[in-house]
Amino acid sequence: MKYSSFLQSIISFLALINLATALRLEIPASAHNPPPKCLREFVQDRQMVVVTINTDGHQGDGQILSMTITDSLGNEYRNKRDIVGNFKVAFTAQSTSAFDICFTNELQGGYRGGNYVRDIELDIEAGAAARDWNAIQSAERLKPSEVQLRKVDEMIDEISSELDYLFTT
Template identity: 60%
Template sequence: MKYLCLSTIIVGFLALFQGAEALRFELAAQPHNAEPQCVREFVSDGQLVVVTATSTGQVGDGQVLSMRITNADGDEYRRKDDIAGTIKVAFSAHETSSFDICFTNRLQPGYNHHGRQLSREIELEVEAGANARDWNAIQSAEKLKPSEVQLRKVDEMLGEVITELEYLVKREERLRDTNESTNRRVKNFFVAGTLMLVGVGVYQVHYLRNYFRSKHIL
């Protein structure tokens, strides 16, 4: 399985104002054992995710392009088969974890491609959290000014950053607790092993001394 990196790293507050990044790649059509090409993203629990995929070609051109979205445990969020053009998929993350967006492009059975190598060009855009919300609809519904919409958006993005930092702090605490617990167990095992070896050594010396005395060697 091939993976392409799409993750956007937040560096400073400037990154808060960047939109979603689009990834473009070409996927050749293969037989039924086609290898999927995947993009991995990380989301927080309950976060809204909008996946927009735009592909060249059309249905019936000898290629069957499929998209499958799964979480880290392999549970399927969405699946679209024989897609072409632009499709948009929205879902909410069930947990704080990574998810995979996988594409497979198979040759259509019985289609005569005259020895040509068929392929589809795919443009993928992933939006999560505040970026995934329809701010135009919110602006119209609440009759907000453009500056108010931007402030709302920045406020939500800052909240997401704070939530992410809190999650990382808790994760670091769990890892530290696990590390300290492991160190204590290793230390206790070492002490117990040392005491047992000392006990076995004392017993062997005592046994051999009694044995030699019984044989009148000592």
């Protein structure tokens, strides 16, 4: 009975961690060299990362939203200009480092006055959270409880690995 309660607590805690990564941002438009708005995410070596972006606006509305993803070593993982609607980026980290996800919103010539802003919903998933568990469940014919246990097991391994990294540096 105690084991079941403990397992439920861990699953609840990990679900809360996963929910905490969804962010909502407002990126104001600027006519000349807009300053970037950046977020930083720490990722382990060889971890898969999935960044999902959902923006408002449309092409031709006078704003050009751009995104760049780089790690702390200077490696560029993605550079996308004129993002509108839904956009997803997936990559595998080449090393343990911090990743910067930066956005700029450039106001095009001919658009002046008014308050030009792009709203962004950003979801960052790394490691076990970034895996396609539905595909794994189908391919291996797993029960939902078995999928949950595998997910929890991988998340615990990732937390343990991060703690080892923190205590050895």
